[in-house]
């Protein structure tokens with residue numbers, strides 16, 4: 001490590017006295033689950049996003065799983081999703097017993113290419129899970145029109161996109177059940193947790209039942225109408241979530257300030273591409289990821305940065321090239337655009353409390369490492 005200061009972590013949650021106050025309130029109430037804090041959090045979240053209903057769940061993955069199950073997706077069905085995402089946006093399809101069909105992504109936004117989605121449709125296709133990756137909205141209205149033409153359900157994965165807007169419209173309000181996630185590296189956190197938003201009362205009711213062991217819609221405690229799970233969020237997590245929603249505008253704007261500073265600081269460094277700007281769309285800043293030049297040995301860059309006290313990581317690997325998916329028949333070369341992004345993408349330290357001085361250090365160390373970058377012979381991965 002260089003002598004310039006303490007190591008800079010990749011991510012850090014933004015927790016304050018209000019979170020502590022509400023967690024204490026729950027602890028003192030004795031109602032650690034199924035108390036009033038859950039609905040308070042859900043109401044505040046739904047209002048912030050601008051939807052009628054929000055059902056909190058134990059993780060984003062749980063929310064995606066229930067989103068598919070409530071849409072009737074099951075064995076024999078195919079669901080199209082992005083290979084450039086976190087693994088659970090594909091795994092949820094398998095959890096529902098259906099088959100995953102990947103479609104290629106757009107080289108600028110890294111989101112599903114609508115034309116590739118349409119080309120991937122087969123008679124077995126029943127749903128699409130579009131992902132708003134790195135907080136940048138996908139072309140949801142184009143995907144919607146494809147889905148409508150083919151009679152497909154949409155379950156939106158907005159785990160990384162809380163507060164993002166597609167042409168001025170908030171993600172989560174485009175008419176499909178939408179999942180947000182709250183792991184501590186996300187824009188807001190509940191520790192572990194997720195939430196499903198919808199304007200459709202029937203969808204909402206099904207999610208409430210499915211997350212709670214399939215309990216009857218009439219609310220009879222030990223009556224189970226369907227196969228369900230325990231995917232409930234506890235009230236301590238909901239307390240953290242409520243405090244975070246109360247502070248969400250402030251939390252998001254701090255992240256935007258940090259991202260804007262990176263945009264300026266890193267622009268001068270040759271050999272990297274900065275996150276894309278799509279006119280009319282508002283990115284919600286989840287990670288700050290740059291693309292290294294083709295041929296640069298990213299793992300060596302990561303090691304050199306680590307020696308200099310700067311955390312970084314490859315983000316994201318292609319899902320279809322994970323060992324588990326290769327064992328299911330996927331191979332390198334299937335989605336060259338996705339694989340090219342995966343091979344070059346490097347996530348830098350990013351959180352709201354990152355100081356100007358820390359960002360300057362990241363920029364300086366990255367520039368130093370890339371002055372004479374380590375190279376590899378092949379970049380597919």
Ligand SMILES: Cc1ncc(COP(=O)(O)O)c(C=O)c1O
Nearest residue numbers: 059060061086088089159181183
């Ligand atoms: C795109 C995407 N989908 C789904 C998830 C799953 O969320 P969780 O980790 O809360 O299960 C995440 C977060 O890790 C994500 O980034």
